[in-house]
Amino acid sequence: MSAKETKDSAPSGSAGEHAPTELSERRSSILEAVVAEYIQSAQPVGSSHVVTSTDLKVSPATIRSEMAQLEQEGYLTQPHTSAGRVPTDKGYRFFVDHLAAPSSTPAPQVKEVRNFFDQIHGEMEHVLEESSNLLANLTSYASVVVAPGHTTTSIASVQLIALSSTSVLVLVILTDGTVERSTVDLGSAVEAEIVAEASTLLTATYKGAELQALTATPTSPSAEVQRVLTAVSGPLSLLSSDAGEAQVFVGGPSKLADAFDAVETVRSVLSILEQQLVVVSLLRDVLSSGLSVAIGHEHGYEPLASCAVIVAPLEIDGKAAGAVGLLGPTRMQYPAAMAAAKAVGQELSERLSTLGHEVDH
Amino acid sequence: MSAKETKDSAPSGSAGEHAPTELSERRSSILEAVVAEYIQSAQPVGSSHVVTSTDLKVSPATIRSEMAQLEQEGYLTQPHTSAGRVPTDKGYRFFVDHLAAPSSTPAPQVKEVRNFFDQIHGEMEHVLEESSNLLANLTSYASVVVAPGHTTTSIASVQLIALSSTSVLVLVILTDGTVERSTVDLGSAVEAEIVAEASTLLTATYKGAELQALTATPTSPSAEVQRVLTAVSGPLSLLSSDAGEAQVFVGGPSKLADAFDAVETVRSVLSILEQQLVVVSLLRDVLSSGLSVAIGHEHGYEPLASCAVIVAPLEIDGKAAGAVGLLGPTRMQYPAAMAAAKAVGQELSERLSTLGHEVDH
DNA sequence: ATTTAGCACTCAAGTCTACAGAGTGCTAAT
DNA sequence: ATTAGCACTCTGTAGACTTGAGTGCTAAAT
Numbered sequence: 001m002s003a004k005e006t007k008d009s010a011p012s013g014s015a016g017e018h019a020p021t022e023l024s025e026r027r028s029s030i031l032e033a034v035v036a037e038y039i040q041s042a043q044p045v046g047s048s049h050v051v052t053s054t055d056l057k058v059s060p061a062t063i064r065s066e067m068a069q070l071e072q073e074g075y076l077t078q079p080h081t082s083a084g085r086v087p088t089d090k091g092y093r094f095f096v097d098h099l100a101a102p103s104s105t106p107a108p109q110v111k112e113v114r115n116f117f118d119q120i121h122g123e124m125e126h127v128l129e130e131s132s133n134l135l136a137n138l139t140s141y142a143s144v145v146v147a148p149g150h151t152t153t154s155i156a157s158v159q160l161i162a163l164s165s166t167s168v169l170v171l172v173i174l175t176d177g178t179v180e181r182s183t184v185d186l187g188s189a190v191e192a193e194i195v196a197e198a199s200t201l202l203t204a205t206y207k208g209a210e211l212q213a214l215t216a217t218p219t220s221p222s223a224e225v226q227r228v229l230t231a232v233s234g235p236l237s238l239l240s241s242d243a244g245e246a247q248v249f250v251g252g253p254s255k256l257a258d259a260f261d262a263v264e265t266v267r268s269v270l271s272i273l274e275q276q277l278v279v280v281s282l283l284r285d286v287l288s289s290g291l292s293v294a295i296g297h298e299h300g301y302e303p304l305a306s307c308a309v310i311v312a313p314l315e316i317d318g319k320a321a322g323a324v325g326l327l328g329p330t331r332m333q334y335p336a337a338m339a340a341a342k343a344v345g346q347e348l349s350e351r352l353s354t355l356g357h358e359v360d361h
Numbered sequence: 362m363s364a365k366e367t368k369d370s371a372p373s374g375s376a377g378e379h380a381p382t383e384l385s386e387r388r389s390s391i392l393e394a395v396v397a398e399y400i401q402s403a404q405p406v407g408s409s410h411v412v413t414s415t416d417l418k419v420s421p422a423t424i425r426s427e428m429a430q431l432e433q434e435g436y437l438t439q440p441h442t443s444a445g446r447v448p449t450d451k452g453y454r455f456f457v458d459h460l461a462a463p464s465s466t467p468a469p470q471v472k473e474v475r476n477f478f479d480q481i482h483g484e485m486e487h488v489l490e491e492s493s494n495l496l497a498n499l500t501s502y503a504s505v506v507v508a509p510g511h512t513t514t515s516i517a518s519v520q521l522i523a524l525s526s527t528s529v530l531v532l533v534i535l536t537d538g539t540v541e542r543s544t545v546d547l548g549s550a551v552e553a554e555i556v557a558e559a560s561t562l563l564t565a566t567y568k569g570a571e572l573q574a575l576t577a578t579p580t581s582p583s584a585e586v587q588r589v590l591t592a593v594s595g596p597l598s599l600l601s602s603d604a605g606e607a608q609v610f611v612g613g614p615s616k617l618a619d620a621f622d623a624v625e626t627v628r629s630v631l632s633i634l635e636q637q638l639v640v641v642s643l644l645r646d647v648l649s650s651g652l653s654v655a656i657g658h659e660h661g662y663e664p665l666a667s668c669a670v671i672v673a674p675l676e677i678d679g680k681a682a683g684a685v686g687l688l689g690p691t692r693m694q695y696p697a698a699m700a701a702a703k704a705v706g707q708e709l710s711e712r713l714s715t716l717g718h719e720v721d722h
Numbered sequence: 723a724t725t726t727a728g729c730a731c732t733c734a735a736g737t738c739t740a741c742a743g744a745g746t747g748c749t750a751a752t
Numbered sequence: 753a754t755t756a757g758c759a760c761t762c763t764g765t766a767g768a769c770t771t772g773a774g775t776g777c778t779a780a781a782t
Contacts, residue, residue, distance in 0.1 A: 046745055061755050064746065082745050082761045122599075123542065133635075157522045161534050169538050173522050177530050177544045181484065238483075253614055254635055257628030266627060267618030274494075274615055407774055420726050425775065443732045443774050 023075075028099065029054055030066050031075055035087045035095040039331045044084030089296035092308070092330055096293050100335045109138060109336075113343045117351055124178060124352075129249045131324070131348050136252025138340045141259065141328035142273065143251040145348075146283050148314065148321035153178070155206045155213075160199035160232065165189040170232055172206075172214070172239055176316075180211075182235040190228060198228040214240035246322065248276040259329045260306070268303045269327070283323045286311045293338065296330050308332045312345030316352050324348065384436075389460065390415055391427050392436055396448045396456040400692045405445030450657035453669070453691055457654050461696045470499060470697075474704045478712055485539060485713075490610045492685070492709050497613025499701045502620065502689035503634065504612040506709075507644050509675070509682035514539070516567045516574075521560035521593065526550040531593055533567075533575070533600055541572075543596040551589060559589040575601035607683065609637040620690045621667070629664045630688070644684045647672045654699065657691050669693045673706030677713050685709065 023031065033054045037045045047063040050056075056063075067085050070076045075091040078084070087095070116134050120127055128147050135143035159171040166189050172180045198220070205218040217233040220226045250273050257266050272278055282301060286294045286309055294309045308330045314322040324345045326337050384392065394415045398406045408424040411417075417424070428446050431437045436452040439445070448456070477495050481488055489508050496504035520532040527550050533541040559581070566579040578594035581587045611634050621627050633639055643662060647655045647670055655670045669691045675683040685706045687698050 044745090048745085059755050060745095061747095061757095062753085065754095068747080078746085080762060081747095083763080084745065156524055156530070159520060159522075159532075161518045161520075163517055163536055163538060169517070169534060169540075171520075171532070171534070171540065173530060173532070175524055177524060177542065179530075179532065179540050179542055181538065181540055183538045252635065254628055254631035257618075257624055257631055261624055263618055263622055263624045263627060266624060267615050270615035270618055274613065405774090409774085421774095422726050422728095422776095423724085426725090429776075439775085441733060442776090444734080445774065 023070075023094070026056065026058075027066055027070055028094075029056060030063060031070055031087075031091060031094060032099045034067075034076060034085055035091060035099070038087055039333060042331060044079055044086050046084035049084065087331075089298065089330065092295045092334075093298070096295070096334050096338075100338070106336065106339060109340055110343050112138065113340075113347050117347045124176075125247070127351065128247065128348075129251075131344055132249040132251030134251075135324060135326065135340060135344045136255055138344075139326055139328075139333070139337045140252075140255050141326045141332065141337060142253050142256050142269075144273070144279055144283065144325040144327065145249040145251070146280055146314075146322045146325070147247040147249070148316065148352075149246050153210075155209050155211065158199065158202040158206050160195050160202065160228070162190075162192055162195050168195055168228070168232070170235055170239075172211070172236070174211070180239045182239060184231055184235050186228065186231050190224070194222075194224045194228060197222070198225050198232070201225065201229070202232075211240050246276075246280050248279055250279075256327070265306060269307060272301070272303055273327070279325075282309065283311050283325050286325075287313060287320075287323055292341075293334065306330060308334075310334075310337050310341045312341040313349075314345060314352065315349045321352070384431075384455070387417065387419075388427055388431055389455075390417060391424060392431055392448075392452060392455060393460045395428075395437060395446055396452060396460070399448055400694060403692060405440055405447050407445035410445070448692075450659065450691065453656045453695075454659070457656070457695050457699075461699070467697065467700060470701055471704050473499065474701075474708050478708045485537075486608070488712065489608065489709075490612075492705055493610040493612030495612075496685060496687065496701060496705045497616055499705075500687055500689070500694070500698045501613075501616050502687045502693065502698060503614050503617050503630075505634070505640055505644065505686040505688065506610040506612070507641055507675075507683045507686070508608040508610070509677060509713075510606050510608075514571075516570050516572065519560065519563040519567050521556050521563065521589070523551075523553055523556050529556055529589070529593070531596055531600075533572070533597070535572070541600045543600060545593055545596050547589065547592050551585070555583070555585045555589060558583070559586050559593070562586065562590070563593075572601050607637075607641050609640055611640075617688070626667060630668060633662070633664055634688070640686075643670065644672050644686050647686075648674060648681075648684055653702075654695065667691060669695075671695075671698050671702045673702040674710075675706060675713065676710045682713070 030050055033050045034045045037049060037053060047060040047067060050063045050067075051058070051060050067076060070091075071078065071085065074088055075094060076085040077088050079086060113134070116130075120130055124147075128145050132143050132145040135145075153174045153176045155172060156175045157171075157173040159173065161169045161171065163169050163183065166187065167183060167185045168190075170182045170184055174180070201218055201220060206213060214236045217229055217236070220229060253270055253273060256269055256273075260266050260269070278301070282299060282304075286292075286299055291298070292311055294311070296308065297305055299309060304327075306329060307327055310326040310328075310332075312324050313320055314324060324341055326332075326341050328337065391411055394411045395406045398410060398414060408421040408428060411424050411428075412419070412421050428437060431452075432439065432446065435449055436455060437446040438449050440447060474495070477491075481491055485508075489506050493504045493506040496506075514535045514537045516533060517536045518532075518534040520534065522530045522532065524530050524544065527548065528544060528546050529551075531543045531545055535541070562579055562581055567574060575597045578590055578597070581590060614631055614634060617630050617634075618627050621630070639662070643660060643665075647653075647660055652659070653672055655672070657669065658666055660670060665688075667690060668688055671687040671689075671693075673685050674681055675685060685702055687693075687702050689698065
């Protein structure tokens with residue numbers, strides 16, 4: 001609601017010496033201490049705790065009055081009177097926007113990500129799935145990779161391949177190297193040459209077009225060829241409608257069981273992750289709002305109110321195409337998780353971009 | 362350890378009137394009542410409870426002494442003195458083998474499964490994944506589908522398709538309609554005709570062979586063609602090594618959070634499900650032991666000691682190929698779950714079999 | 723020789739009280 | 753503005769007590 005930017009002021013070195021945006025320097029320090037402590041311990045943080053964990057030269061009483069202010073302004077809450085303070089969504093938001101130094105990308109992680117992408121090979125689906133697992137293992141949070149549909153790539157070739165005398169396999173090969181396929185029963189036997197001819201005709205027609213073009217079928221003077229083309233047209237247009245469908249890869253769902261201790265929360269979050277549509281729209285919403293982190297109620301999904309979502313965009317040749325995300329409790333290790341998501345997002349984007357035109361770097 | 366067969370004696374109609382195999386009729390009835398009650402309530406079952414839920418004309422005291430016997434023989438335990446009885450793995454085993462009438466396959470479920478397979482279409486992976494989800498939703502347990510590698514099918518065609526002047530896409534098309542692919546960088550520009558020639562040669566060489574054959578590359582008199590063949594040989598043999606790799610589809614992991622109330626159990630079971638290798642070998646072990654159900658410690662995996670695994674085989678044209686499984690707590694709705702797994706296994710087997718030769722029924 | 727009624731016994735779980743400890747908010751002094 | 757001091761509040765734990773479900777045993781009944 002309040003802050004939209006993640007990167008704003010000059011990226012100073014270590015934490016705690018930022019230009020505060022709405023909070024006095026001291027309050028901001030206190031807030032930082034509370035958030036940091038609570039992320040670690042999951043226990044409400046009391047005033048004397050803050051005194052020992054910061055280098056503020058004040059007494060607990062002073063901290064208390066400041067914390068009371070912070071509570072009134074909505075950054076902190078108490079589970080009950082006479083307990084310590086716990087950050088609210090707004091508190092975490094301030095922490096992420098102003099206190100968690102975004103420049104502190106730990107080098108070893110980046111190295112591990114690089115290593116991974118040097119090692120991994122094989123089909124794109126495999127790479128995406130393993131990327132998701134990597135991110136989950138790196139961060140100990142559940143991860144999500146939403147891969148682009150084929151909206152941007154164009155058709156490289158359409159092949160018909162006879163599997164038997166009466167059935168053919170339809171392959172649509174895209175310029176990024178992915179393949180869509182479908183088996184078609186012709187009803188009666190057809191000569192191999194007829195199939196080949198139809199195949200050539202199809203490639204000639206569609207080459208360079210986008211998947212959406214597959215709804216219009218070409219015609220042929222030969223009745224036999226025409227029969228094949230007609231039989232194939234149905235499945236082809238089906239493929240075109242699948243074109244935009246995003247693929248979702250979920251990594252490390254078991255991490256959720258570590259992150260929450262109420263089994264009911266685990267259940268509901270897991271079941272959200274099973275609904276791919278929801279996941280896709282969640283990430284899209286978060287991305288389009290210009291945020292890279294959505295905390296608690298910031299995204300509209302009530303079942304995920306106790307979660308934070310970190311999203312990094314995927315880009316293929318500079319164009320937005322999917323996203324990688326992390327799902328954890330609101331008391332999340334934001335700096336580390338954001339760095340990991342960013343690193344994986346970047347490296348994966350690069351990998352996806354090179355896949356298409358096989359650059360020799 | 363004791364019983365291996367699932368279907369043995371005559372399949373009588375309703376429960377409770379079986380020929381007892383090691384237990385007196387009455388004890389067996391008592392055991393049945395305890396298991397059934399405990400599966401429902403998750404509460405230890407006391408002697409008076411058994412009296413009301415069976416039609417035995419005896420007093421609680423008699424039940425008690427019988428239950429004490431059943432405990433001594435290892436079918437039941439007590440969480441503590443003065444609590445009711447809870448089935449042991451052995452108790453569940455007897456229940457599954459002798460008491461849960463296997464013939465009671467509920468018709469509506471079978472119908473739902475049929476419906477599903479009539480509706481579902483698209484790529485094989487998609488069908489497998491959705492089958493897994495279906496099974497999970499049908500039973501409210503987590504489900505696993507382990508799909509066959511490509512060991513049995515043979516090669517229908519090998520296609521090289523130019524994506525750019527210096528890179529080609531290698532497609533290996535199998536007779537079951539699946540496609541393996543890999544992108545190859547040729548290093549320098551190659552004429553389209555050369556690529557086409559290499560493609561024809563490859564198909565001629567490999568057609569009808571199994572994937573494993575891809576390690577030996579053919580040779581060509583033309584130096585240019587030879588260059589392409591050499592460039593392609595590496596990826597091809599990689600594909601051949603991928604051949605046997607099973608695909609694992611997990612459905613409804615969130616159901617696990619319902620099935621167990623200790624979050625730690627949920628975590629450990631989930632993380633098992635993430636290790637596909639373990640899942641595959643688990644199902645294989647269970648299948649090969651001739652059982653369709655493994656309860657508690659019957660499989661060797663300690664982290665799954667509180668789980669039962671139900672497995673139904675998948676067959677393609679009569680040959681064993683993969684399995685569908687269910688993973689739930691030992692206090693599982695065995696009859697329903699077994700029926701569902703069996704139904705989905707059968708229908709899916711049929712579907713997989715027809716995929717290859719596209720029968721028109 | 724079973725079956726059963728009766729009884730003593732055990733244990734988990736709930737209720738109540740007491741109490742220590744962590745933490746707050748307020749007030750009055752610095 | 754800061755802080756020491758104090759009263760207050762709330763949680764959590766521990767112990768004492770009660771309740772209730774359920775058992776095992778024994779001796780009588782069938």
